[in-house]
Amino acid sequence: MAGEHRHLHPAGDQDPFWRLWLKLPEPWKGPVIGDGIEDWERITENGDRRIDLRGLPDLISAELAWMAHWQAQDGTRSAVLGTNQFANILRRALRENHPFPSSIRTLDWGTAGALQRWFYATRWSRLPPHGSIARLRVIFRFSRLALLARCSSEPWWTLDEWHPRCDPRIPLAEHEPQAHYGCSPSKISHEWLREAVKWWLGTQLEAGVLRWSTVSQERMRCLVRFDRWLSTFADPLDVLGDPAHAVQMAAAFRRWDADPANRLLRENEQRHAQRPVAARQLNDDLRAVAELFAFVAANPAEARQVLGAHPWSRATDAHAAGWFRQVSRIPHQRDLNDEHYVDDHALAQIPAALPLLGLGRDEHMLVTRGDGQQTTALGFDDPQAMRMILLQILTGRRASEIRTCLFDCLSPVPDRALDAVEGEEIARFHYAQSKIDIAPDNILVDLEVVAVIEEQRKWVRDHFPGITPRHLFLQRTGNRQGDKPYPSGTYSWILREFSKIVKITDSKGKAVGLSHTHRFRHTKLTRLAELGLPVHVLMRYAGHATPSMSMHYVAARQEHAEQAFLATAKLRADGTHVVFSRDDHDSLHLFNRADRFLPHGWCMLPPMQSCDKGNACLTCSVFVTDSSHEAALERQLTETSALIDRSTTAFRERHGRPMPEDNVWLLQRRAEHAALAKLLDTIGSQPGRAVQGAGCGTAPAGPVPISLDLDRHRRTRP
Incomplete structure (x- = not known):
């Protein structure tokens, strides 16, 4: 039976599919597929069931066999149930002379779905159930796209569906992660626009001007919105009319695009x-259209050859200029703010709640929410997401750099493998740098980061035995070869659901959404900057190409600005110290808040907040002082010592026993x-520097299973 198809396609056959058929392994040529294939049960995940293609037209039978083999090679399961169901539908259609296309390549999902509904209606007088639709849909996703790509003799960008997983001809940048997501030019309904978009984006991608992630995740969406706007016109070609009206056209699109309801491309975006x-979003859409017009206008001969004379022969540089003119200027000067900064209050809650992500779905955990309330929640059964967000917090890397990093991402530091920094061994972490070609792709990490990575490696070895995984974090299903990274959509979704349960809040009571993981990058770089790292070192750690980009990530925190201001030595132009500058500048900063002047220092509580601690300034974190108050502090220390001695002596004389050390007043x-002793010791050892707080640590809010060093950014390194 396996030789049934081989005599049906002579050497001179023009159908390119038969070239693929000649390379197909013999056990996969059917018409019954399964016997003689190694690890068939593991490949299909449907036990020992076979794919039965008997009685089908030769070309369709051969195409389905090739698609089943491609699924196995791709690392997903061969769709035995879906393929057999589709074969049954086609056999019934043949018996009853119901028409259908002669090839899978011309039989799209819409036609296949109609055939399935006809099959269920004529055989069981009902609509197909959801499970049957899902099984059939699998065949018409990746494997059919792969078949179309392999049989196409035209450039890859002429197809209406693009996916690097299915079409190896799509160029990916050297440092770009292996792309497991595609895009659909078919969503552009106007054919004249769709063909121009495919030509433009395909050419730009092959030339290296654009990357796949930019094309698929940004530009295509911008142009799909432009296509939807054109559908509101009686004649969409008016957009290529008189160039003098291009500015008005662009302004009309900008007004339409500014309505959030007009920008939704999927039903699950309703929350936006x-x-x-x-x-910036409006500018991206306007710029995409303007660049398309400019590209076509700059290449008239090629445009006539690829797109024909109508209607793109009307496009001129004036059209592009009119659309570019509507791109607004966004000022880069930002106010003092910490919008993307995650403070210590929020970071202390995250590690305590993270184990919930790793618990099984049948396990419970008591979670203390940000508002202080406790709730019992079911686990998410996703320890990978738990470790990914923890690595983002600890290293400040982008989500894609953690999610797609290689399995062997750690290496020893040359000549320093056994050295230690502050008692901690260090290693080099190679992350998946995918944004900037010239930027570095590694940083030094401490033992805490290494421990998280090693724990993830062990999890991968336990759950994917017998394979050499490519990535550190893996897609859990349809990934027998271990070459598919953890999906970005899954990561965002699970963190969004996790946030709804734990309700992390910052010190101001503002909710912190964990799905916006880029804020942890802002936080890490802010703390490194506050630690005093030089700009070029900060830029190297961040993986940026310019210092200005690194500075964009540093939050201008009011608290740190005040600390730095008080600790700065002021100098004259000739280099001499200004004796009165500290008092003078502190007064300028606090002159309108007389209640912030204290006998032994200053209160740095923000103006909008009030103090409820009474006279407990010495143990308050917002109390500051310096050497100018040394005399007052020494006097208070002497008086406090004398007060303690008098009171404890009086207690002994009255009660006949010493005052207990746990006495509230004595404590x-x-x-x-x-x-006071610690303050004076600090002032004496570091003259000329301001001191914040009394060195008294705050009590932890609760047990923290996973430790984060929240004070490292405040340490002063030699």
Whole structure:
């Protein structure tokens, strides 16, 4: 039976599919597929069931056999149930003379779905159930796209569906992660626009001007929105009319595009319907259209050859200029803010809640939410997501750089493999740098990061035995070869659902959405900058090509600005110290808040907040002082010591026993005495520097299973 198809396609056959058929392994040529194929049960995940293609037209039978083999090679399962169901539908259609296309390549999902509905209606008088539709849909996703790509003799960009997983001809940048997502030019309904978009984006991608991630995730969406706007016109070709009206056309598109409801491309985007559209998003859409017009106008001969004379012969540089003119200027000067900064209060809650991500779906965990309420939640059964977000917090890398990093991502530091920094061994972490070609792709990490990576490696070995995985974080299903990274959509979704349960809040009570993981990059770089790293070192750690981009990530925190201001030595132009500058500048900063002047320092509490601690300034984190108050502090230390001695002596004389050390009054006085001693010791050892807080740590809010060093950015390194 396996030789049934081979005599049907002579050497001179013009159908390119038969070239693929000649390379297909003999056990896969059917018409019954399964016998003689190694590890068939593991490849199909449907036990020992076989694919039965008997009784089908020769070309369709051969195409389905090739698609089943491609699925196995791709690392997903061969769709035994879906293929057999489709074969049954076609056999019934043949018996009853119901028409259908002669090739899978011309039989799209719409036609296949109609055939399935006809099959269920004529045989069981009902519509197909959801499970049957899903099984059939599998055949018409990746494997059919792969078949179309292999049989196409035209450039890859002439197809209406693009997917690097299915079409190896699509160019990917050297540092770009293996792309497991595609895009659909077919969503552009106007054929004249769709063909121009495919030609333009395909050419730009092959020339290296654009990357696949930019083309598929940004430009195509921009132009799909432009296509939808054209559908509101009686004649969409008016957009290529008089160039003098191009500015008005672009302004009309900008107004339409500014409505959030007009920008939704999928039903699951309804949550964004009420969000205002940022100026940068509008500029991206306008710029995409303008660049398309400019490209066509700059290549008239090629445009006539590829697109024909109508209607793109009307496109001129004036059209592009009119659309470019509507791109608004966005000022880059930003106010003092910490919008993307995650403070210590929020970071302390995240590690305590992270184990919920790794628990099984039948396990429960008591979670303390950001508002202080406790709730019992079911686990998410996703330890990979738990480790990914933890690595983002610890290293400040982008989500894609963690999600797609290689399995062997650690290496020893040359000549320093056994050295230690502050007692911690270091290693070099190679992340998946995918954004900037000239930027570095590795950083030094400490033992905590290494431990997380090693734990993930062990998890991969346990769940994917017998394979050599490519990535550190893997897609859990349809990934027998271990070459598919953890999907970005899954990561965003699970963090969004996790945020709804744990409700992380910052110190101001503002919710912190964990699905916006880029804020952890802002936070890490801000803390490194506050640590005093030089700009070129910060840029190297961030993986940026310019210092200005690194500075964009540094949050201008009010708290740090005040700390740095008080600790800065002021100099004259001739290099001499300004004796009165500290008091003078502190007064300028606080002159309108007389209640912030204290006998032994200043209170740096933000103006909009009030203090409820009474006179407990010495143990307050927003209390600051310096050497100018040394005399007052020494006097207070002496008086506090004398007060403790008098009170403890009086207690002994009255009660006949010493005052207990856990006495409420004595505990507070001892804390004040220790704080004063530490303040004076710091002032003496670091003259000329301001001191914040009394060195008294705050009590932890609760147990933290996974430790984060929240104070490292405040340490002063030699």
